Amino acid sequence: MRILANDGIDKNAEKILVNQGHIVDTNHYDGNALVEKMRNSDVIIVRSATKIQKELIEQVKGGDLKLMIRAGVGIDNIDHLYAEKNDFTVKNTPNSSSAAVAELAIGHIFALSRHIHAANVTMKKGEWNKKHYKGTEINGKTLGLVGMGRISHEVAMRAQALGMKVVYTDLFNKSEKYPEFEYLTLEELLKRSDYISLHIPYDKTKGPTIKKEQFELMKDGVYLINTARGGVIDEKALLEALNSGKVAGAGIDVFEEEPTLNQALVDHPKVSCTPHIGASTEEAQERIGLETIDVINNFFNLN
Numbered sequence: 299m300r301i302l303a304n305d306g307i308d309k310n311a312e313k314i315l316v317n318q319g320h321i322v323d324t325n326h327y328d329g330n331a332l333v334e335k336m337r338n339s340d341v342i343i344v345r346s347a348t349k350i351q352k353e354l355i356e357q358v359k360g361g362d363l364k365l366m367i368r369a370g371v372g373i374d375n376i377d378h379l380y381a382e383k384n385d386f387t388v389k390n391t392p393n394s395s396s397a398a399v400a401e402l403a404i405g406h407i408f409a410l411s412r413h414i415h416a417a418n419v420t421m422k423k424g425e426w427n428k429k430h431y432k433g434t435e436i437n438g439k440t441l442g443l444v445g446m447g448r449i450s451h452e453v454a455m456r457a458q459a460l461g462m463k464v465v466y467t468d469l470f471n472k473s474e475k476y477p478e479f480e481y482l483t484l485e486e487l488l489k490r491s492d493y494i495s496l497h498i499p500y501d502k503t504k505g506p507t508i509k510k511e512q513f514e515l516m517k518d519g520v521y522l523i524n525t526a527r528g529g530v531i532d533e534k535a536l537l538e539a540l541n542s543g544k545v546a547g548a549g550i551d552v553f554e555e556e557p558t559l560n561q562a563l564v565d566h567p568k569v570s571c572t573p574h575i576g577a578s579t580e581e582a583q584e585r586i587g588l589e590t591i592d593v594i595n596n597f598f599n600l601n
């Protein structure tokens with residue numbers, strides 16, 4: 299099998315695939331070179347950098363490509379409906395990165411509560427701003443989780459262990475699976491939470507879930523964490539909410555556009571930001587690599 303890992307793949311997974319007799323190309327291609335490489339591959343594996351949209355799908359039709367794998371959870375960088383309509387199979391690796399993303403979300407909660415992000419910047423400039431950095435404790439505070447799937451549940455367990463009260467909302471109603479956490483409507487959750495963390499997919503046909511109206515419902519001085527997708531929060535409304543003081547701090551791993559050009563948001567002193575690294579741990583990438591191999595083996599009946 300010829301496998302194109304256009305955004306790279308974990309070294310261990312690459313070794314296993316090569317040992318299985320596959321030809322694995324881990325270079326990154328764009329434009330015509332990508333079209334050519336995809337047409338001559340059986341499988342393409344992408345992370346978030348490579349976008350597989352209608353135009354590209356049209357260009358690779360009729361070649362050898364059969365399987366597109368998103369080595370990750372969110373498949374919003376692949377037009378999967380269009381790909382499937384054109385007889386390509388699209389798969390992801392949803393089971394491997396939950397702990398990594400949950401740990402990053404908790405990291406942003408700590409950074410914001412204790413001004414770690416800001417103190418890092420100012421101390422490196424030679425400033426000693428001890429008086430500016432009186433923080434708040436997370437113990438006893440309410441964390442509202444929007445979406446209660448794989449990642450959110452990992453966040454919930456960690457937050458509960460840290461003494462937070464966890465409430466959640468989801469498209470499903472109250473779930474028997476999570477008796478220890480309180481189910482609320484989105485509206486109730488926004489009103490009651492001290493911290494809000496988003497763990498939902500982005501559906502561009504629906505647009506952002508958190509817009510001006512939702513910010514208005516939140517407590518003054520709320521903290522907001524987004525490790526889901528940039529599009530689920532309206533960045534303009536977020537910036538206004540940060541400037542007005544409605545939002546005391548935002549922890550952001552994902553942006554409407556990536557790499558982001560929204561420097562006003564990145565530079566904002568109340569923002570703790572990371573460049574979409576939720577799944578970027580040694581362990582998660584190794585698990586993602588192994589899950590990718592399972593997907594390939596199952597698809598081509600290689601087990």
Ligand SMILES: NC(=O)c1ccc[n+]([C@@H]2O[C@H](COP(=O)([O-])OP(=O)(O)OC[C@H]3O[C@@H](n4cnc5c(N)ncnc54)[C@H](O)[C@@H]3O)[C@@H](O)[C@H]2O)c1
Pocket residue numbers: 370371372392395396399444445446447448449450467468469470497498499500507525526527551552574575576577578
């Ligand atoms: N930052 C990163 O590197 C990174 C890594 C992995 C995943 N993600 C993002 O995290 C998202 C969640 O991943 P997961 O594995 O927990 O997914 P999941 O499918 O297990 O959980 C998502 C949950 O959200 C619910 N949901 C969907 N839309 C909703 C809405 N509008 N309101 C309330 N609930 C809603 C679903 O019913 C589901 O229970 C992914 O879709 C992806 O976009 C980001």
Ligand SMILES: O=C(O)CC[C@@H](O)C(=O)O
Pocket residue numbers: 345346369370371372373395574575576577578
């Ligand atoms: O591939 C990445 O680096 C990010 C992955 C993440 O956004 C996902 O949805 O799994």
